[in-house]
Amino acid sequence: MNQLTSSNAAPLKGTITVPGDKSISHRSLIMAALSIGESTISGLLEGEDVLGTAAALRELGADIYKDDTGVWHVHGVGIGGLKQPSAPLDMGNSGTGVRLMMGLVATHPIEVTFTGDASLSSRPMKRVTDPLTEFGAEFLGNDEGTLPITVKGAKMPLPITYALPVASAQVKSAVMLAGLNTAGNTTVIEKIPTRDHSERIFNYFGVPIKLEGDNIIVTGHAELTARKMAVPADPSSAAFLMVAALITEGSDITIKNVGINTARTGLFTTLIEMGGDISFENKRQECGEDVADIRVRHSKLSGIIVPKERAPSMIDEYPVLCAAAACASGETVMRGIKELRVKESDRIAVMVKGLKSCGINVTEFPDGMTVKKSIANGTHEIETKLDHRIAMSFLILGLCSDNAITIDDGTVIETSFPGFTNLMNSLGANMGFQT
Numbered sequence: 358m359n360q361l362t363s364s365n366a367a368p369l370k371g372t373i374t375v376p377g378d379k380s381i382s383h384r385s386l387i388m389a390a391l392s393i394g395e396s397t398i399s400g401l402l403e404g405e406d407v408l409g410t411a412a413a414l415r416e417l418g419a420d421i422y423k424d425d426t427g428v429w430h431v432h433g434v435g436i437g438g439l440k441q442p443s444a445p446l447d448m449g450n451s452g453t454g455v456r457l458m459m460g461l462v463a464t465h466p467i468e469v470t471f472t473g474d475a476s477l478s479s480r481p482m483k484r485v486t487d488p489l490t491e492f493g494a495e496f497l498g499n500d501e502g503t504l505p506i507t508v509k510g511a512k513m514p515l516p517i518t519y520a521l522p523v524a525s526a527q528v529k530s531a532v533m534l535a536g537l538n539t540a541g542n543t544t545v546i547e548k549i550p551t552r553d554h555s556e557r558i559f560n561y562f563g564v565p566i567k568l569e570g571d572n573i574i575v576t577g578h579a580e581l582t583a584r585k586m587a588v589p590a591d592p593s594s595a596a597f598l599m600v601a602a603l604i605t606e607g608s609d610i611t612i613k614n615v616g617i618n619t620a621r622t623g624l625f626t627t628l629i630e631m632g633g634d635i636s637f638e639n640k641r642q643e644c645g646e647d648v649a650d651i652r653v654r655h656s657k658l659s660g661i662i663v664p665k666e667r668a669p670s671m672i673d674e675y676p677v678l679c680a681a682a683a684c685a686s687g688e689t690v691m692r693g694i695k696e697l698r699v700k701e702s703d704r705i706a707v708m709v710k711g712l713k714s715c716g717i718n719v720t721e722f723p724d725g726m727t728v729k730k731s732i733a734n735g736t737h738e739i740e741t742k743l744d745h746r747i748a749m750s751f752l753i754l755g756l757c758s759d760n761a762i763t764i765d766d767g768t769v770i771e772t773s774f775p776g777f778t779n780l781m782n783s784l785g786a787n788m789g790f791q792t
């Protein structure tokens with residue numbers, strides 16, 4: 358039985374940290390695997406998604422292991438040095454993993470088949486295969502452009518200039534990674550800024566990125582320098598604890614060492630505008646990323662209209678914002694987010710259905726939803742559709758629900774937040790698997 362239940366909690370109190378940033382963890386492994394020499398990575402997210410990327414990189418020739426102190430060591434193969442894997446690479450649930458890895462192999466003369474779970478196999482891949490085809494790579498698969506897909510990497514890749522048709526850091530990063538093993542300048546034109554972890558980590562590993570207006574320019578065949586990398590805690594994981602503390606009376610928590618790159622902190626801004634008592638302490642920079650300790654205290658929240666242009670900086674946080682919105686006076690409007698329909702699940706449809714079944718007043722639109730303050734009374738089992746963020750968001754809502762909220766499958770949380778329920782319970786929550 359994988360059902361997991363969350364019910365009314367005592368005040369949440371304590372100082373904790375959350376697992377490493379998922380985006381930065383994938384990129385750290387990939388950059389280290391492309392460097393000659395040994396890189397070390399501390400704070401790596403050991404969720405299934407990132408472990409899948411590590412396993413794929415091992416298949417492509419990198420030597421990757423974890424030592425007794427929890428630090429990861431990577432001996433890279435150098436740009437152009439990826440070897441032909443002997444079996445398909447199973448990227449599990451991870452859109453970031455598969456899209457970044459496709460970019461990487463597209464300009465190596467190898468043939469790689471990518472597979473994934475039911476959720477990943479329904480997600481659009483044309484958004485990466487289209488630009489990667491321009492480098493000279495070939496893609497064999499079905500007409501829908503979904504996994505499984507076999508990539509025949511270009512033998513003589515040509516540099517491209519590509520204007521992103523969707524605001525997507527995964528697509529931007531796939532093109533940038535393909536540019537690494539391509540002679541000349543590869544340019545991505547990004548009109549709507551998305552998370553810039555690739556730009557930052559390219560610089561950190563010694564590949565200078567030129568930024569000219571909306572153009573992000575990668576010069577191929579640079580030599581990467583093996584580095585010591587420290588991954589900050591994931592703001593998208595911290596988000597669950599922050600909302601939990603805001604909506605649970607008497608709470609006061611501090612989350613240490615969280616990434617506060619402004620390309621990721623749209624939810625923090627939104628929660629502060631809603632009246633959240635959130636403060637950032639001990640702000641600093643580590644390995645090219647901004648980090649801080651975040652203190653959050655229970656607050657009376659009010660609904661707001663979330664500006665559409667804020668979406669890229671909080672794209673993964675709308676499900677948990679729904680939990681905050683259900684406890685906030687008035688109405689919270691979330692529009693301009695149709696990208697949510699192609700995440701690990703159709704997050705608009707799945708949230709709306711789940712919230713309604715808990716008795717929450719919610720209206721669905723093609724590009725978003727509005728949520729009105731209501732008392733969650735849900736005893737129904739929530740369908741999470743293999744989506745970790747849906748699973749955690751409903752468990753957070755359970756903290757202030759009249760009755761307990763049960764989700765159908767708690768194991769999917771392992772993809773991004775191993776130890777979530779134990780951590781929540783250590784702060785005072787009441788979450789457990791059904792026996």
Ligand code: S3P
Pocket residue numbers: 379380381453524525526527528530552672673
């Ligand atoms: C990510 C980019 C975002 C985000 C995902 C991680 C990344 O996806 O939703 O969880 O690491 O580049 P899109 O690029 O599809 O917006």
